Amino acid sequence: MKSDNIEIRWHGRGGQGAITAAKIVAKAMFTSGYTGVVMVPTFGTERRGAPVFTSLKVSREKIYDLSPSKEPDIVVVLDHLLLEEEDITQGLKHDGLVVINSPLAVRSYRFNGSRVAVADVTDLSVKAGLPQGMVNSGIIGSFARAAGLVELDVLLKTIEDEFIGRKPGENSRAAQLCYENTIMGGL
Amino acid sequence: MQIIETGNTAAALGVKLARAQVIAAYPITPQTPLTEKLSEFIESGEMQAEYIPVESEHSALAICIAAASAGARSFTATSSNGLLYMHEQIQWAAGARLPLVMCVANRGVGAPWTIWNDHQDSISQRDTGWIQIYANDHQQIIDSVIKAFCLAEEVMVPVMVCYDGYILSHTHMPFDVPESEKVDAFLPPYRPPYALDPADPANLNTVTMPDGRADVRGDISLGYMEIRHLLQRDMMEAVPALNRVEERFQSVFGRGDNPYVEPYRCNDADYIAVSLGSLSYQLHDVVDALRDEGIRAGVLSVHLYRPFPDRIIAEALKGCSGVVVFEKALSYGYQGPLCSDLKSALYRHAESRPFVANYILGLGGREITTQDLYEALKASCSPEGSAGEETRWIGLRFL
Numbered sequence: 001m002k003s004d005n006i007e008i009r010w011h012g013r014g015g016q017g018a019i020t021a022a023k024i025v026a027k028a029m030f031t032s033g034y035t036g037v038v039m040v041p042t043f044g045t046e047r048r049g050a051p052v053f054t055s056l057k058v059s060r061e062k063i064y065d066l067s068p069s070k071e072p073d074i075v076v077v078l079d080h081l082l083l084e085e086e087d088i089t090q091g092l093k094h095d096g097l098v099v100i101n102s103p104l105a106v107r108s109y110r111f112n113g114s115r116v117a118v119a120d121v122t123d124l125s126v127k128a129g130l131p132q133g134m135v136n137s138g139i140i141g142s143f144a145r146a147a148g149l150v151e152l153d154v155l156l157k158t159i160e161d162e163f164i165g166r167k168p169g170e171n172s173r174a175a176q177l178c179y180e181n182t183i184m185g186g187l
Numbered sequence: 188m189q190i191i192e193t194g195n196t197a198a199a200l201g202v203k204l205a206r207a208q209v210i211a212a213y214p215i216t217p218q219t220p221l222t223e224k225l226s227e228f229i230e231s232g233e234m235q236a237e238y239i240p241v242e243s244e245h246s247a248l249a250i251c252i253a254a255a256s257a258g259a260r261s262f263t264a265t266s267s268n269g270l271l272y273m274h275e276q277i278q279w280a281a282g283a284r285l286p287l288v289m290c291v292a293n294r295g296v297g298a299p300w301t302i303w304n305d306h307q308d309s310i311s312q313r314d315t316g317w318i319q320i321y322a323n324d325h326q327q328i329i330d331s332v333i334k335a336f337c338l339a340e341e342v343m344v345p346v347m348v349c350y351d352g353y354i355l356s357h358t359h360m361p362f363d364v365p366e367s368e369k370v371d372a373f374l375p376p377y378r379p380p381y382a383l384d385p386a387d388p389a390n391l392n393t394v395t396m397p398d399g400r401a402d403v404r405g406d407i408s409l410g411y412m413e414i415r416h417l418l419q420r421d422m423m424e425a426v427p428a429l430n431r432v433e434e435r436f437q438s439v440f441g442r443g444d445n446p447y448v449e450p451y452r453c454n455d456a457d458y459i460a461v462s463l464g465s466l467s468y469q470l471h472d473v474v475d476a477l478r479d480e481g482i483r484a485g486v487l488s489v490h491l492y493r494p495f496p497d498r499i500i501a502e503a504l505k506g507c508s509g510v511v512v513f514e515k516a517l518s519y520g521y522q523g524p525l526c527s528d529l530k531s532a533l534y535r536h537a538e539s540r541p542f543v544a545n546y547i548l549g550l551g552g553r554e555i556t557t558q559d560l561y562e563a564l565k566a567s568c569s570p571e572g573s574a575g576e577e578t579r580w581i582g583l584r585f586l
Contacts, residue, residue: 023359027191030361037191039359064468065557066354 012078017136106185116186117146137171141178194355199224201332258382281316286339303552456485501536542573
């Protein structure tokens with residue numbers, strides 16, 4: 001119904017941290033003046049490794065409709081292999097944006113009319129000092145670069161707060177590296 | 188302080204701020220994170236309370252009953268079949284007039300097994316003598332939990348604070364966490380009118396004769412029926428009592444509103460949708476869309492379901508020509524319970540009675556799309572909107 005919401009759908013695997021990533025972005029956007037932020041995880045019997053997704057809606061006003069996004073503006077994919085398993089662009093708005101963690105070049109991806117942003121978040125996160133497979137802080141950096149909705153410094157501060165006692169510096173560094181190494185393409 | 192967290196966390200923070208002294212609970216989806224949070228608060232020393240792990244929901248409530256009988260502020264939480272398993276103790280807690288507070292993260296009931304949301308669990312406990320409050324968002328969850336202790340202790344009737352499983356329990360959204368000092372000012376320590384004391388042993392709620400009689404001390408005890416009448420009287424008294432609680436809450440925290448119902452664009456509405464919980468808020472956007480088309484629609488969210496504030500609800504619906512009740516529960520063999528209650532309120536209090544249509548939806552987590560709500564409400568927003576008295580279902584898909 002309401003068209004002034006920005007809807008972001010996050011695709012990951014159970015245990016990969018898609019919900020934490022969406023939560024951090026929610027917090028950073030709230031700090032940046034979006035009073036309406038709602039993060040609705042899929043309601044299922046999640047298993048580690050299985051595809052999961054979560055919806056994040058943001059708005060300048062309070063959000064009353066908690067139903068999951070049907071027509072997201074942005075889709076974020078934490079694992080490029082999910083593209084082979086799921087129709088991740090389902091309902092994506094025509095002038096939408098897809099952010100992918102992938103080792104492949106951005107020209108490998110084409111989603112009808114959408115912008116695409118790619119970074120090898122898995123590799124960059126290891127370079128930032130995180131264990132192999134921890135990609136949820138890094139992907140936020142790519143999201144920030146591609147979407148331009150939230151300032152990097154606000155995001156890095158939110159990441160450091162979220163990961164207190166769990167490598168805050170490395171997580172923040174991963175986001176920064178991914179921000180700097182995100183390549184835009186598509187259309 | 189504004190934070191972004193889940194509905195379960197909002198409930199847990201409310202219980203912590205209310206300084207509950209005894210918590211007994213058994214984990215069940217989607218309530219589990221709430222009680223996990225409380226056990227973390229207690230383990231870390233952030234909260235001074237006794238957390239008693241139990242082997243069943245029946246035992247959880249039995250322990251809360253015992254603790255409250257000894258004068259402790261007590262709390263439990265559950266969902267679905269866990270709530271049903273408590274049923275005997277639920278009746279007992281109300282009859283024993285113990286000011287317990289329980290959160291229900293609403294979930295459908297089996298069989299068949301479901302872990303997803305509807306309201307059948309708490310609605311099925313409607314007639315047990317507990318006050319029932321339904322929250323629409325996280326701010327209402329945390330505030331309602333704090334107010335619930337205050338209300339329960341004022342009228343000595345237990346309170347259920349109900350919120351939608353997953354849709355609220357697991358969704359993150361911003362809410363304000365009240366300052367601890369303010370909560371302490373609003374909700375002083377519980378001073379029970381009577382508490383069990385080992386130095387002065389007593390039997391409570393033993394076999395009670397149909398007629399009153401003198402007890403061993405020669406004091407006249409009331410008969411069963413008088414005791415039950417007092418429960419009904421005090422339940423009705425909870426309606427004005429809730430307003431007093433709300434006024435005090437507003438004076439301390441500077442927020443809050445009508446504690447019974449939450450009307451949205453109802454003033455000049457020809458058609459008013461009525462529902463419980465987060466669905467009411469989803470209907471806000473639907474009403475906005477209908478208003479843009481020139482249809483004068485509104486939404487009435489019912490917060491207090493028992494005691495049923497019938498006069499207040501009839502007043503809020505005054506002047507409309509149609510009422511459309513959206514429900515996630517059913518009295519099998521008849522209609523939605525809220526629909527029946529609402530008709531009864533209108534029969535007694537309305538000068539001219541609007542038509543009442545009833546939709547059943549979202550059972551066992553069937554997704555409620557805003558588009559479906561829009562189509563259903565729009566179809567009902569006409570003089571013929573009540574066509575057929577039958578309860579209609581939204582979202583059924585027989586393959």
